[in-house]
Amino acid sequence: MVKKSQEIPDISHLRETARQVRLDILEMLHRAGSGHTGGSLSATDILVALFFGQMRLNPQDPCWFQRDRFVLSKGHAAPALYAVLSRLGYFPREELLTLRQFGSSLQGHPDSACTPGVEVPTGSLGQGLSIANGMALAARLNGNGARVYVLLGDGEVQEGQIWEAAMSAAHFRLDNLTAILDRNRLQIDGLTGEVMGLEPLAPKWEAFGWHTLQVDGHSFPELLSALQDAEHFTGRPTMIIAHTVKGKGVSIFENQVKYHGVAPNQEEYEQALKELQPA
Numbered sequence: 001m002v003k004k005s006q007e008i009p010d011i012s013h014l015r016e017t018a019r020q021v022r023l024d025i026l027e028m029l030h031r032a033g034s035g036h037t038g039g040s041l042s043a044t045d046i047l048v049a050l051f052f053g054q055m056r057l058n059p060q061d062p063c064w065f066q067r068d069r070f071v072l073s074k075g076h077a078a079p080a081l082y083a084v085l086s087r088l089g090y091f092p093r094e095e096l097l098t099l100r101q102f103g104s105s106l107q108g109h110p111d112s113a114c115t116p117g118v119e120v121p122t123g124s125l126g127q128g129l130s131i132a133n134g135m136a137l138a139a140r141l142n143g144n145g146a147r148v149y150v151l152l153g154d155g156e157v158q159e160g161q162i163w164e165a166a167m168s169a170a171h172f173r174l175d176n177l178t179a180i181l182d183r184n185r186l187q188i189d190g191l192t193g194e195v196m197g198l199e200p201l202a203p204k205w206e207a208f209g210w211h212t213l214q215v216d217g218h219s220f221p222e223l224l225s226a227l228q229d230a231e232h233f234t235g236r237p238t239m240i241i242a243h244t245v246k247g248k249g250v251s252i253f254e255n256q257v258k259y260h261g262v263a264p265n266q267e268e269y270e271q272a273l274k275e276l277q278p279a
Contacts, residue, residue: 009053014220017087018048019276022249024083024096026272029263032100035108036076038246038259042184042217043077043151046242047084049223050149050180054231059089062116066144069119069135073128074153074182075109076261082106082115090117126159128152129179133169136177136237147231150179155187158196163208169237170209177237178230179210182217184246188260205239217242250275 021044029035051057055068072081079099086093091105098104105114109123119135122128132150139146156162169177181201189195198204205212211233215222223242230238246260247253250272253264264272 009049009220009224011220014048014052016278017052018045019249019278021048021080021083021087023273023276024086024093025079026250026264026269026276028079028082028096028099028106030266030269031097033263034100034261035079035263036261037253037263038186038256039074039077039153039182039184040080041248041250041253042244042246043074043080043182044083044248045218045220046151046180046182046223046244047080049220049227051084051088053220053224054227055147055149057088059085059117062090065142066146068146069132069139069148071120071128071132071135071148071150072110072118072122073132073150074125074156075121075123075128077151077153077182078106078108078110078123081110081118085115085117088117091115125153125156126161128156129162129165129169132177132179133165133172133174136169136174137172139176140174146176148174148177150177152179152181153187154181154183154185154192154198155195157181157198158192166205166208166210173235174237175234178227178240179237180240180242182244183241184244186246186255186257186260188257190257202241205241209236210239211236212239212241214241214243217244218248 025040058064099106110118111121112118136148213226215226226240253259
């Protein structure tokens, strides 16, 4: 079955899906004993809005020619992507529990050779936007109507290659390309503003020739509205700056840089399960 972006998403369903995805992420990380908690949780609502509310997909045919493409440039948030793909039916949920195990199809960073629904291997930060540019150019040449989405980390946009790709996308007027920035303001070494300041961020993207929007990255109405705006905007690529909370959904992880690349221990996992129970 092909998911049509024209369908009006049920916001309550998206919120419940995001809650379940967060539970999946934490179970995967806890079992694996390693992985990236904070950035996976901050990106969850963005990915749910994209995959369940916007993109054209066919989980029964992952290579469907007219599918929309997604690049997880911040590849360390792979658990969030895997949880979403599993719930869409790309592979059985049981595989989630093999995260980071030897021989598993779910590596610590996405690998298109292993995992259905993953378009490209990512994780070396700074490269995903360049790849997405190529995909968007190819879609234009092929005339298949596909849109390309790429999720960036805010620490990642300190990389010079990001800005070369930003210039390129604007130069080629890639209006079938939408980039989303997970703006949680924390990276592995601390606050992004202290490691390498990014502000004024929105004016930078505008100056590089992008149609730029800012949203609450945990608000499904705002995310979906911005994605629809991007789909109908012509002549320029779109950047959606999604303001998020690192570790969103579990109080002990929220805005805590130490959980950038640390899996929850047993006590933390049990507390997370309590906080993520249905209201």
